[in-house]
Amino acid sequence: MLSLELATARTWAEIDVDILLANYHGALAELSSGVKHIAVLKANAYGAGAVPIAKILYGEGARLFAVACQSEALELRTALPDDADILVMGATMPPEIPRALDCGIVCTVTDLQGARALSAQAVAAGKTARVHAKVDTGLNRFGFSASEAAPHIAEIAGMPGLRLEGVYSHLQRRSTKHDQLQAERLLAVRDGLISRGVAIPMLHLLDSIGMWRYPEHQFDAVRDAAFLIGHTPRDYPRPERLRFSLSFKTRIVRVFQAAAGECLGYDADHPLEKPARVATLCVGYADGYPRAMSHVGQVEIHGKRAKVLGVVCMDLMMVDVGDIPEAAVGDVATLLGGGIDIWEYIGFFGGYINESISMISRRVPRVYLRGGEVIEIAGYMP
Numbered sequence: 377m378l379s380l381e382l383a384t385a386r387t388w389a390e391i392d393v394d395i396l397l398a399n400y401h402g403a404l405a406e407l408s409s410g411v412k413h414i415a416v417l418k419a420n421a422y423g424a425g426a427v428p429i430a431k432i433l434y435g436e437g438a439r440l441f442a443v444a445c446q447s448e449a450l451e452l453r454t455a456l457p458d459d460a461d462i463l464v465m466g467a468t469m470p471p472e473i474p475r476a477l478d479c480g481i482v483c484t485v486t487d488l489q490g491a492r493a494l495s496a497q498a499v500a501a502g503k504t505a506r507v508h509a510k511v512d513t514g515l516n517r518f519g520f521s522a523s524e525a526a527p528h529i530a531e532i533a534g535m536p537g538l539r540l541e542g543v544y545s546h547l548q549r550r551s552t553k554h555d556q557l558q559a560e561r562l563l564a565v566r567d568g569l570i571s572r573g574v575a576i577p578m579l580h581l582l583d584s585i586g587m588w589r590y591p592e593h594q595f596d597a598v599r600d601a602a603f604l605i606g607h608t609p610r611d612y613p614r615p616e617r618l619r620f621s622l623s624f625k626t627r628i629v630r631v632f633q634a635a636a637g638e639c640l641g642y643d644a645d646h647p648l649e650k651p652a653r654v655a656t657l658c659v660g661y662a663d664g665y666p667r668a669m670s671h672v673g674q675v676e677i678h679g680k681r682a683k684v685l686g687v688v689c690m691d692l693m694m695v696d697v698g699d700i701p702e703a704a705v706g707d708v709a710t711l712l713g714g715g716i717d718i719w720e721y722i723g724f725f726g727g728y729i730n731e732s733i734s735m736i737s738r739r740v741p742r743v744y745l746r747g748g749e750v751i752e753i754a755g756y757m758p
Contacts, residue, residue, distance in 0.1 A: 402617030416601035498537030508542035526568025623713025640686030664736035
């Protein structure tokens with residue numbers, strides 16, 4: 377295992393497993409009786425680390441997982457026991473079908489052409505492809521048109537080599553009225569399939585936000601990601617059920633005096649108006665600290681705030697430590713966490729939560745803490 381000393385030598389993320397699990401059980405408490413929870417771990421579990429999080433949740437009883445693409449599914453497949461189901465919510469392309477069949481990955485079908493290709497390869501391989509059919513009920517992105525879905529999905533249900541295990545859609549969350557319309561469209565598709573004699577083992581529509589906003593539409597399962605990490609809109613009525621579980625940290629690698637008139641890094645447009653005591657941090661946009669934080673972001677060093685100076689570079693950035701005389705090389709700078717919560721973090725640059733945490737790159741080690749003790753470290757280095 378990568379040592380803690382190496383993992384935290386430069387830049388790292390910490391995941392508080394106690395908080396993560398409390399969020400998970402908080403999500404379960406939102407579900408009506410019999411409704412299943414699907415843990416969505418796409419984009420490396422929204423930056424928290426898909427494989428470690430999957431193992432942790434599996435240990436708590438989770439058996440249903442979802443990702444965006446086959447590479448993410450295969451990563452989980454190698455890490456989880458065979459009784460864990462993994463749904464790929466994106467397209468499974470023809471070259472990917474053999475691996476999906478071999479590994480028992482649950483594929484999403486969104487058109488007849490793709491379903492026929494999956495059927496043909498499954499029959500040729502002597503295997504059965506497990507599928508969910510996705511319906512476009514108003515997100516206008518991906519899936520069978522709601523008006524045509526019932527006959528097309530009924531046709532899929534009869535294709536050799538395919539086993540229809542679910543039908544689902546995704547809320548646009550444009551308005552409550554439109555959300556309700558989407559639910560009605562999905563129910564109409566379900567009714568159309570039932571009238572054609574097609575059973576639907578699992579009907580699902582809601583994400584982490586819809587899970588608590590529309591309990592009447594939880595159907596057979598909900599798909600949850602953001603709640604696990606610990607965020608949902610501010611109007612969530614039970615905030616005690618979740619806390620943010622991820623923090624993002626780096627270290628100071630240089631402290632120096634910069635003269636008035638100097639520019640920092642690649643910034644040629646904002647010369648310093650007065651001399652400044654500057655700390656260089658070994659983190660940049662390649663690690664997932666947004667370049668949009670240039671001039672506006674803040675970090676926490678020794679419990680005090682330091683403002684970002686100059687342009688955030690690919691691998692380094694500078695901050696003003698004039699008011700932090702104790703700041704020294706090797707000190708920790710907290711980018712997200714401590715006194716900087718996720719709302720303030722994205723507020724610095726007008727960001728979006730899921731994007732901001734998903735962009736924390738794979739070269740950043742993840743350190744998992746339970747009861748304050750390190751239980752796992754995930755990173756590139758052996």
